[in-house]
Amino acid sequence: MAVALPWMVNAYVVSLAATALVMAVLAMSAQLLVGLSGQPPLGQAAYLVVGAYTAATLATLTSLGPIHLLAATAAGAVAAAVTGLVAVRVRATTFLMVTFGVGELVHAAAGQWAPGGSEGTHIPPVVALPGLTPMVRPGWVYLYVLACTLITGAAVIVLTRTRFALLLRGIAAHEPRVQAAGHHTSRLLLAAYTLAGAIAGAAGALLVTVTRYVSPADAAMGVSALALAAALIGSGSMIGACAAAILLVAARDWAGGLLSGHGSTLLGLSFLALAYLPRHRLAGLFSRRDRGRT
Amino acid sequence: MSAPLLRLDTVSRAYGARRAVDEVSLDLHPGARHALIGPNGAGKSTLLHLIAGTLRPTSGRIHYAGYDIHRWPAHRRARAGIVRTWQHPALARPLTVAQNVLLAVPGQHLAALRLPPRASAAALDALDQVGLAEHAQWPTSQLSYGDQRRLEVAVALAAQPRLLLLDEPSAGLATTEVTRLAELIRALPTDIAVLLVDHNLDFVTAVADTVTVLHHGQHLTTGTPSDVRTHPEVRRVYLAEADPAKHVPTTPGATDPPAAAPPVLRVRNLRAGHHGAPVLTGVTIDVQAGRVSAVVGRNGAGKTTLINTIAGLHPALSGTEILLHDRLVTGLSARRRCRAGIGLVPQGRRLFVGLTVAEHLALPRPHPGRPRTVTARQILDLFPALGERRHHRPHQLSGGEQQMLALARALLAGPQVLLLDEPSEGLAPAIVGQLAAIITGLAATGSAVLLAEQNLALALDIAHDVAVLDRGTIALHAPAADLRADPARLHDVLAVPTESPR
Numbered sequence: 001m002a003v004a005l006p007w008m009v010n011a012y013v014v015s016l017a018a019t020a021l022v023m024a025v026l027a028m029s030a031q032l033l034v035g036l037s038g039q040p041p042l043g044q045a046a047y048l049v050v051g052a053y054t055a056a057t058l059a060t061l062t063s064l065g066p067i068h069l070l071a072a073t074a075a076g077a078v079a080a081a082v083t084g085l086v087a088v089r090v091r092a093t094t095f096l097m098v099t100f101g102v103g104e105l106v107h108a109a110a111g112q113w114a115p116g117g118s119e120g121t122h123i124p125p126v127v128a129l130p131g132l133t134p135m136v137r138p139g140w141v142y143l144y145v146l147a148c149t150l151i152t153g154a155a156v157i158v159l160t161r162t163r164f165a166l167l168l169r170g171i172a173a174h175e176p177r178v179q180a181a182g183h184h185t186s187r188l189l190l191a192a193y194t195l196a197g198a199i200a201g202a203a204g205a206l207l208v209t210v211t212r213y214v215s216p217a218d219a220a221m222g223v224s225a226l227a228l229a230a231a232l233i234g235s236g237s238m239i240g241a242c243a244a245a246i247l248l249v250a251a252r253d254w255a256g257g258l259l260s261g262h263g264s265t266l267l268g269l270s271f272l273a274l275a276y277l278p279r280h281r282l283a284g285l286f287s288r289r290d291r292g293r294t
Numbered sequence: 295m296s297a298p299l300l301r302l303d304t305v306s307r308a309y310g311a312r313r314a315v316d317e318v319s320l321d322l323h324p325g326a327r328h329a330l331i332g333p334n335g336a337g338k339s340t341l342l343h344l345i346a347g348t349l350r351p352t353s354g355r356i357h358y359a360g361y362d363i364h365r366w367p368a369h370r371r372a373r374a375g376i377v378r379t380w381q382h383p384a385l386a387r388p389l390t391v392a393q394n395v396l397l398a399v400p401g402q403h404l405a406a407l408r409l410p411p412r413a414s415a416a417a418l419d420a421l422d423q424v425g426l427a428e429h430a431q432w433p434t435s436q437l438s439y440g441d442q443r444r445l446e447v448a449v450a451l452a453a454q455p456r457l458l459l460l461d462e463p464s465a466g467l468a469t470t471e472v473t474r475l476a477e478l479i480r481a482l483p484t485d486i487a488v489l490l491v492d493h494n495l496d497f498v499t500a501v502a503d504t505v506t507v508l509h510h511g512q513h514l515t516t517g518t519p520s521d522v523r524t525h526p527e528v529r530r531v532y533l534a535e536a537d538p539a540k541h542v543p544t545t546p547g548a549t550d551p552p553a554a555a556p557p558v559l560r561v562r563n564l565r566a567g568h569h570g571a572p573v574l575t576g577v578t579i580d581v582q583a584g585r586v587s588a589v590v591g592r593n594g595a596g597k598t599t600l601i602n603t604i605a606g607l608h609p610a611l612s613g614t615e616i617l618l619h620d621r622l623v624t625g626l627s628a629r630r631r632c633r634a635g636i637g638l639v640p641q642g643r644r645l646f647v648g649l650t651v652a653e654h655l656a657l658p659r660p661h662p663g664r665p666r667t668v669t670a671r672q673i674l675d676l677f678p679a680l681g682e683r684r685h686h687r688p689h690q691l692s693g694g695e696q697q698m699l700a701l702a703r704a705l706l707a708g709p710q711v712l713l714l715d716e717p718s719e720g721l722a723p724a725i726v727g728q729l730a731a732i733i734t735g736l737a738a739t740g741s742a743v744l745l746a747e748q749n750l751a752l753a754l755d756i757a758h759d760v761a762v763l764d765r766g767t768i769a770l771h772a773p774a775a776d777l778r779a780d781p782a783r784l785h786d787v788l789a790v791p792t793e794s795p796r
Contacts, residue, residue: 164404166389170397173386176348181398181453182372 051204076201120215
């Protein structure tokens with residue numbers, strides 16, 4: 001059904017769906033840190049924007065999408081590896097604040113020095129594979145983004161099955177225990193932070209593919225917050241984070257559009273509803289039934 | 295003799311003006327079985343932290359296998375073979391039992407997708423050594439407290455230690471399990487050195503070749519277990535008061551209220567389980583004013599579940615009736631039960647990390663309309679040690695002081711029935727003696743006390759009647775005096791290994 005979407009709905013909804021996929025990738029980046037390692041990031045949009053500007057700069061040389069994607073991934077990783085040195089020295093709420101600070105600095109730096117300044121910069125349509133024509137129709141863009149999202153998602157899911165991921169979960173549960181097993185936990189967290197930055201960078205390349213435009217506004221705190229919220233709603237699962245990101249974008253942009261611009265109201269309400277309704281309420285119902293049965 | 299594996303050279307660690315460890319020197323050779331004993335607050339756990347690298351010494355040197363390691367971070371020491379356990383289980387609860395062990399198994403690649411068969415075999419082997427192999431796939435949070443303690447040991451063994459630091463390995467284990475643990479430690483390869491801290495002197499004697507006694511952070515003496523037991527200074531600071539004859543209340547029968555007095559707390563047909571698996575299948579017990587009722591049983595028998603279910607922290611299954619003074623409290627929340635007069639001292643103390651002693655004591659308020667009121671001053675009279683530590687936070691207190699604080703906090707709410715979950719865990723014999731005197735004193739002033747205890751000797755000492763929990767129900771319920779006269783009865787019920795009623 002996800003593949004058939006371009007033939008089922010109008011072009012506006014298709015481009016929204018592509019944006020939702022970009023947010024899903026960013027949510028996976030946040031989930032790697034909060035769901036696996038227990039450290040909540042509030043600055044993932046910074047690496048998204050690093051990736052997006054990398055892709056936009058490359059677009060003057062080549063319009064080949066996969067090259068943009070790889071370069072943006074590498075740029076996101078490098079940016080995260082450098083800024084992560086500050087972030088992984090602290091934990092929990094302080095980590096949240098430090099990553100927020102890094103995000104805001106990148107936001108400000110993009111407005112100051114990035115090509116196009118605060119106006120942002122436009123890029124021509126991207127080519128998916130050599131020999132194909134540039135993707136102008138939203139349907140093709142959507143399918144390209146869907147393919148890239150699936151590839152990224154598969155890579156992330158493989159990552160969550162490694163021993164590295166088990167150690168990250170150990171750090172989330174009890175860090176001294178992992179240290180006592182002989183691991184430099186800050187280095188492990190830096191590796192996780194770098195990988196998360198790479199994923200966010202990839203999301204940035206996909207973003208410019210969808211919007212053909214990048215501006216410092218893409219590094220806004222709201223984008224990071226949406227990614228973190230999606231990860232938290234997804235409660236530890238990558239698929240859950242992706243689903244939550246898609247739902248949140250739908251609530252903000254699509255249903256909000258129908259309600260004549262009350263997108264952020266709806267977004268706030270859906271945060272509350274998602275936090276209270278499904279897990280806690282339903283879990284309560286189930287446990288009560290358990291009690292009655294035995 | 296060969297060079298020592300570990301050499302502590304006048305190591306000190308100060309917290310402000312207080313010196314938790316004061317110029318301690320110690321040598322450990324490969325194959326050593328060395329125990330550290332001493333009253334609570336003697337600096338035993340701090341010394342283990344200094345060796346493991348979770349704390350840095352303020353002065354002194356630590357040499358390990360020829361290196362000066364006193365600046366090494368904890369993970370580097372772990373890689374060099376220094377492996378430790380924690381006093382309270384420090385496990386990754388969301389993970390399974392096997393995953394907890396696998397975290398520690400060395401020699402695995404970070405990017406490894408599939409578990410190397412060697413690693414999973416090593417993990418299973420470690421679990422098998424402590425008798426947890428059949429629980430390998432359980433979530434760690436579902437293990438009983440004693441099983442979590444055993445898992446701690448398995449995790450340490452799986453890390454292939456050269457120097458094994460065990461912080462109170464026998465705390466919270468039943469007698470048969472303590473014997474098994476002692477055999478396990480003795481049977482470890484002779485190139486592993488073991489340094490352990492424990493309060494169970496029988497266990498220490500069974501395991502250790504050398505015993506070091508610490509007192510107020512200072513080295514008191516080192517010798518064989520029997521040397522140390524006869525050392526006059528050691529007897530004075532550590533053992534003398536532990537002599538049961540000194541703190542046993544006068545014949546409990548003399549202070550007994552008439553048996554016909556109506557019980558304060560009545561528990562009828564209490565049933566509870568964990569995730570659908572029944573743990574308690576119909577427990578009936580009465581607690582009367584002025585009496586101490588003890589519940590004993592093996593690990594996993596459900597003692598903590600029973601206490602928590604009465605306190606309202608664990609859901610009771612249908613059919614359960616808990617009555618406080620003829621008032622049904624089964625449907626009430628934990629907060630309302632506390633107001634109604636059920637006081638709880640939970641296992642592991644559960645103190646508030648950031649609050650000082652004074653703040654802990656300022657928190658509880660007896661519910662207005664309660665006949666019995668207690669002031670903080672009266673409490674501090676009961677626990678003089680706390681008065682001197684009013685501005686300290688829990689991590690600055692010794693285990694004994696923490697237990698006193700947990701007890702004081704519960705007493706301030708003016709409970710009518712006091713639930714104590716393993717109060718003697720991790721306490722030095724002398725402190726256990728003080729604790730026994732305090733509990734007996736509370737009962738003598740009319741409190742009803744329900745005590746869940748692994749320490750049989752203590753339970754028999756201070757309880758008026760003893761109930762044995764086995765297979766989810768009360769297997770034996772008798773006056774403590776009868777059981778003291780005929781200990782074999784109790785051992786028959788407790789020592790026979792039975793199917794775990796999970």
